[in-house]
Amino acid sequence: MPHIADTHIVNRERVQPTHANNYESAHGGIVMKWMDEIGAMSAMRAAEETCVTAQMSRVDFERPIPIGDTALVESWAYATGRTSVRVRIEVSRENPRTGETEETTSAYATFVAVEDGTPVPVPELTVHGEKCKELRDRALAEEPERE
Structure with missing residues (x-):
């Protein structure tokens, strides 16, 4: 079984x-594309299968990324369902x-x-070790309500 830390990707x-x-x-659309791509990679590490995007919720754009700066995109899977993987980006x-x-x-x-x-x-x-626990807790701290 994959560990949460195995799914952690920084690009x-x-x-x-x-x-x-x-x-x-x-x-914003470019940033969302990068988020979707890296998020999918984390999901595939968790699922050990090809994954497709089912939904993206609560995308918060808090401040811009100026030309010349680097966008640091970080994602990890923190929970699974029967066929789904939830990812924080x-x-x-x-x-x-x-x-x-x-x-x-x-x-x-x-x-x-x-x-x-x-x-x-x-x-x-x-969840195996402190890194897994820290990543899971970070994701769950702000996870939106699920229907």
Whole structure:
């Protein structure tokens, strides 16, 4: 069974002019694309299967990421259902010269494991050690109500 820490991914994207909106910062749709891609990778590590996005909820854009800064995209799976994986995604802006970071965007997403387009069962995620516990607790602290 996969551990929560096994699903933890951190990726960096340098914000270029082609990623920008009229305000010279990363376009929200581009940031969401990066979040969806990295989130799916975390889900696939948890599911050990191909995963597709089922939903993304509560995407909070708190501040912009200017051209020239780095978007630091972090995701991890923190819970599973029968065929689904819940993932926390956080984005920070990073100054490439100093390494200073500031949170910019966050979301929760649910991915479904599929094989030939049909949902398939996923293994249970396990909490093994302090890193797993810290990641799970971070995700659960702000998780939106589920219907």
